Amino acid sequence: MIRAEGGVRRALAAAVREAVRAGRLTPGTRLPSSRRLADDLGLARNTVANAYGDLVAEGWLTARGGSGTLVTDSMITRPAPGRSAAEPSAETCYDLIPGSPDLTAFPRAAWLKATRRAVAAAPDDAFGYGDPRGRPELRAALADHLARARGVYASPEHILICAGVSHGLQILSVVLAGRAARSVAVESYGLGGYRDLLAAAGLKTLPLPLDTHGTDPVPPDGTDAVLLTPAHQFPVGTTLQRDRRTAVVDWARRTGALVLEDDYDGEFQFDHRSVGALQALAPDRVVYLGTASQTLAPGLRLAWMVLPPTLTEQAVTAKGRIDSCEVSSQLTMAEFITSGAYSRHIRSARRRYRDRRNSLVTALAQQAPKVRVTGTAAGLHTVLSLPPGTEQRVLQSATRQGLKVVGLSRYRHERSRHVTADALVVGYGAPSDAMWPQALSALMQILS
Amino acid sequence: MIRAEGGVRRALAAAVREAVRAGRLTPGTRLPSSRRLADDLGLARNTVANAYGDLVAEGWLTARGGSGTLVTDSMITRPAPGRSAAEPSAETCYDLIPGSPDLTAFPRAAWLKATRRAVAAAPDDAFGYGDPRGRPELRAALADHLARARGVYASPEHILICAGVSHGLQILSVVLAGRAARSVAVESYGLGGYRDLLAAAGLKTLPLPLDTHGTDPVPPDGTDAVLLTPAHQFPVGTTLQRDRRTAVVDWARRTGALVLEDDYDGEFQFDHRSVGALQALAPDRVVYLGTASQTLAPGLRLAWMVLPPTLTEQAVTAKGRIDSCEVSSQLTMAEFITSGAYSRHIRSARRRYRDRRNSLVTALAQQAPKVRVTGTAAGLHTVLSLPPGTEQRVLQSATRQGLKVVGLSRYRHERSRHVTADALVVGYGAPSDAMWPQALSALMQILS
Numbered sequence: 067m068i069r070a071e072g073g074v075r076r077a078l079a080a081a082v083r084e085a086v087r088a089g090r091l092t093p094g095t096r097l098p099s100s101r102r103l104a105d106d107l108g109l110a111r112n113t114v115a116n117a118y119g120d121l122v123a124e125g126w127l128t129a130r131g132g133s134g135t136l137v138t139d140s141m142i143t144r145p146a147p148g149r150s151a152a153e154p155s156a157e158t159c160y161d162l163i164p165g166s167p168d169l170t171a172f173p174r175a176a177w178l179k180a181t182r183r184a185v186a187a188a189p190d191d192a193f194g195y196g197d198p199r200g201r202p203e204l205r206a207a208l209a210d211h212l213a214r215a216r217g218v219y220a221s222p223e224h225i226l227i228c229a230g231v232s233h234g235l236q237i238l239s240v241v242l243a244g245r246a247a248r249s250v251a252v253e254s255y256g257l258g259g260y261r262d263l264l265a266a267a268g269l270k271t272l273p274l275p276l277d278t279h280g281t282d283p284v285p286p287d288g289t290d291a292v293l294l295t296p297a298h299q300f301p302v303g304t305t306l307q308r309d310r311r312t313a314v315v316d317w318a319r320r321t322g323a324l325v326l327e328d329d330y331d332g333e334f335q336f337d338h339r340s341v342g343a344l345q346a347l348a349p350d351r352v353v354y355l356g357t358a359s360q361t362l363a364p365g366l367r368l369a370w371m372v373l374p375p376t377l378t379e380q381a382v383t384a385k386g387r388i389d390s391c392e393v394s395s396q397l398t399m400a401e402f403i404t405s406g407a408y409s410r411h412i413r414s415a416r417r418r419y420r421d422r423r424n425s426l427v428t429a430l431a432q433q434a435p436k437v438r439v440t441g442t443a444a445g446l447h448t449v450l451s452l453p454p455g456t457e458q459r460v461l462q463s464a465t466r467q468g469l470k471v472v473g474l475s476r477y478r479h480e481r482s483r484h485v486t487a488d489a490l491v492v493g494y495g496a497p498s499d500a501m502w503p504q505a506l507s508a509l510m511q512i513l514s
Numbered sequence: 515m516i517r518a519e520g521g522v523r524r525a526l527a528a529a530v531r532e533a534v535r536a537g538r539l540t541p542g543t544r545l546p547s548s549r550r551l552a553d554d555l556g557l558a559r560n561t562v563a564n565a566y567g568d569l570v571a572e573g574w575l576t577a578r579g580g581s582g583t584l585v586t587d588s589m590i591t592r593p594a595p596g597r598s599a600a601e602p603s604a605e606t607c608y609d610l611i612p613g614s615p616d617l618t619a620f621p622r623a624a625w626l627k628a629t630r631r632a633v634a635a636a637p638d639d640a641f642g643y644g645d646p647r648g649r650p651e652l653r654a655a656l657a658d659h660l661a662r663a664r665g666v667y668a669s670p671e672h673i674l675i676c677a678g679v680s681h682g683l684q685i686l687s688v689v690l691a692g693r694a695a696r697s698v699a700v701e702s703y704g705l706g707g708y709r710d711l712l713a714a715a716g717l718k719t720l721p722l723p724l725d726t727h728g729t730d731p732v733p734p735d736g737t738d739a740v741l742l743t744p745a746h747q748f749p750v751g752t753t754l755q756r757d758r759r760t761a762v763v764d765w766a767r768r769t770g771a772l773v774l775e776d777d778y779d780g781e782f783q784f785d786h787r788s789v790g791a792l793q794a795l796a797p798d799r800v801v802y803l804g805t806a807s808q809t810l811a812p813g814l815r816l817a818w819m820v821l822p823p824t825l826t827e828q829a830v831t832a833k834g835r836i837d838s839c840e841v842s843s844q845l846t847m848a849e850f851i852t853s854g855a856y857s858r859h860i861r862s863a864r865r866r867y868r869d870r871r872n873s874l875v876t877a878l879a880q881q882a883p884k885v886r887v888t889g890t891a892a893g894l895h896t897v898l899s900l901p902p903g904t905e906q907r908v909l910q911s912a913t914r915q916g917l918k919v920v921g922l923s924r925y926r927h928e929r930s931r932h933v934t935a936d937a938l939v940v941g942y943g944a945p946s947d948a949m950w951p952q953a954l955s956a957l958m959q960i961l962s
């Protein structure tokens with residue numbers, strides 16, 4: 067029974083996929099309800115429902131609540147790659163995908179010490195259904211830390227704790243929808259997952275122009291919000307300059323739009339005096355998003371938003387009636403910050419990543435002088451420009467070397483007008499100190 | 515500027531609220547876009563957008579992505595009570611609202627010991643972007659524990675870790691929408707928040723009949739799913755008997771629908787041999803939801819779903835590409851379970867809550883013999899039936915006594931055909947051992 071169901075379910079899903087690929091089912095086409103199709107084909111309704119469910123999960127179809135199932139509009143949502151494609155092969159040893167810090171450097175002992183203190187000292191009601199804003203101890207500690215480290219204007223009552231930047235963006239999507247927003251301008255290159263998240267909330271994403279100075283951040287009038295990574299553009303690596311920061315803030319004030327600042331790696335600026343957050347120019351118009359994913363570890367699911375006062379209540383309501391963020395990690399983070407351990411750890415991490423950046427730049431200068439490297443002033447990644455037409459060959463060569471790397475084109479917005487250059491986005495955060503020299507060596511091999 | 519914006523924004527929101535109350539704006543009516551209204555009234559667009567946002571946050575209006583802002587259909591969504599209404603007054607001392615365990619009894623020392631061990635022993639990659647299924651250590655520990663404690667058929671690969679039962683239901687809503695589902699049958703009395711969550715996902719909730727034996731759980735054919743609390747109906751307190759369990763499972767198999775089992779307090783059964791999970795009758799059709807909120811503490815945001823194998827992939831995809839649940843609490847819970855500490859804690863908690871239940875029943879028999887008490891066989895709450903027409907008076911009296919209690923009517927589905935009896939749902943889990951005698955005393959005063 068299960069095998070038969072499996073076979074029919076797979077065959078049905080395959081037939082739909084084929085029809086979409088061949089153009090017989092066009093984007094936006096509404097499919098019959100699973101009940102109707104089951105009746106028409108003489109199949110079990112459950113089999114059809116499961117096949118539809120699989121296709122929705124893969125991204126071929128999109129479900130709209132009670133309004134039916136449609137063929138996905140491919141301009142908005144790309145089919146997610148199959149999970150098996152994401153499994154690393156046995157030979158893959160070196161991870162140079164940007165986005166992760168060195169997990170061997172997570173300060174376990176210091177974190178445990180902070181946990182012990184924080185959990186022992188917490189009031190009983192800390193373990194109950196919490197205020198959706200998040201723990202007051204953490205919001206107070208962050209207000210202080212962000213002011214000193216990033217120049218953010220924050221008071222604890224306008225800080226909202228989230229389980230990651232994605233969670234924060236989801237909350238903001240709900241707030242934007244509540245304001246009848248329709249579009250969000252985004253950078254020409256950026257995380258596709260964030261674009262998909264906004265699109266799933268019914269918000270159209272408009273790509274901003276990109277020139278030699280970086281993003282031109284001022285969207286067309288009528289755009290409801292703009293999402294930027296001003297300190298260190300992800301992934302291109304440029305820093306948004308003062309005149310452009312002022313311009314986008316002025317635009318937002320004039321049109322009533324919002325600026326969303328993703329300060330994912332703002333603590334890791336190496337070469338220049340640290341550029342503060344854009345939020346400071348207009349706390350009434352800018353939502354500042356920050357995270358511990360790069361400074362500590364992604365697994366902690368610790369992130370925060372500093373909101374314009376007029377948006378705070380709406381964002382808190384959008385997060386929910388109770389705190390969806392685990393409490394002991396919030397209490398621990400508050401203690402970690404107030405004890406000074408967080409600042410100490412960041413300083414130490416900044417040194418280690420700067421040393422990595424240095425060794426990468428040196429190795430390239432010596433062994434692959436034709437490769438231009440940019441975006442090195444900050445962060446845990448950099449962009450290596452390749453000779454035209456070579457990106458695919460280099461990526462294939464990387465796979466053979468057991469190197470996980472990603473091309474710049476992976477991050478590109480489908481409707482961006484920017485002509486993609488062949489380039490790799492190389493993350494140097496993930497490998498351990500022990501693995502880094504070999505990872506670097508493998509990288510040099512595929513580039514020369 | 516800010517004051518003027520505040521005044522106009524409040525006035526506009528007040529005008530819309532008044533128009534809805536007076537029936538001049540009927541449910542489902544689409545309001546003009548904030549741009550248009552701002553132009554029409556000569557206001558700043560931002561002011562109107564904020565007023566709309568406030569009204570959406572309060573529940574008066576509902577936003578549908580790019581499709582505009584509508585007056586909320588009050589059959590589906592009730593305006594959320596103002597946050598200030600929820601603030602406890604200075605005089606409120608005793609919390610008898612169901613849903614919370616005794617937070618003073620959270621086993622901090624044992625939890626910290628487990629944290630130390632778990633975090634010290636974890637592999638480095640545990641702190642990275644995790645598998646959305648959740649930590650394998652926790653899924654393995656739960657598979658074992660749930661089999662022994664609740665008779666659940668579970669293997670780790672079909673368990674999904676969630677940040678609470680609400681999170682689990684959100685994930686299931688996405689899965690149901692992907693299967694073109696339109697309706698979910700729910701119990702006549704239950705958490706309004708869960709009904710709102712389903713409705714927000716576009717799923718109509720249909721109330722099930724309630725008789726002297728409890729819920730009649732078999733919905734009309736064509737219903738896509740049914741949400742039940744079989745071990746101890748929340749809040750009525752009945753246990754779903756064997757014949758009704760078999761009936762709903764047979765119905766689900768015949769129609770291809772899903773059964774969602776919320777086993778929120780299944781570990782706290784006092785008087786009878788523990789009734790196992792309904793899931794065991796049909797692991798292929800029942801989704802089992804469990805949580806540590808009642809056994810440990812709500813603040814840990816630890817919950818889990820055991821999924822039918824055919825649904826697992828869809829649910830994992832609906833949860834997201836990475837694990838949104840904090841990792842150290844998952845690792846700690848796995849250690850807490852495998853070390854035996856969880857079972858020891860549950861046994862001790864079961865004894866203390868049974869003692870509370872006993873003292874409540876005894877006090878009622880002696881001091882308020884006219885009050886009928888039901889649903890006492892299990893859990894952290896019970897139902898006290900009041901003489902007809904007395905519920906409101908008793909609730910007012912409770913407020914004067916500094917007692918937080920809730921009436922049964924608060925949980926009722928708007929379209930349930932059940933004639934509400936006057937009753938209180940009294941939670942005896944929340945007060946500390948020190949506070950319990952006084953809370954009980956205050957309760958007796960309002961009942962006699």
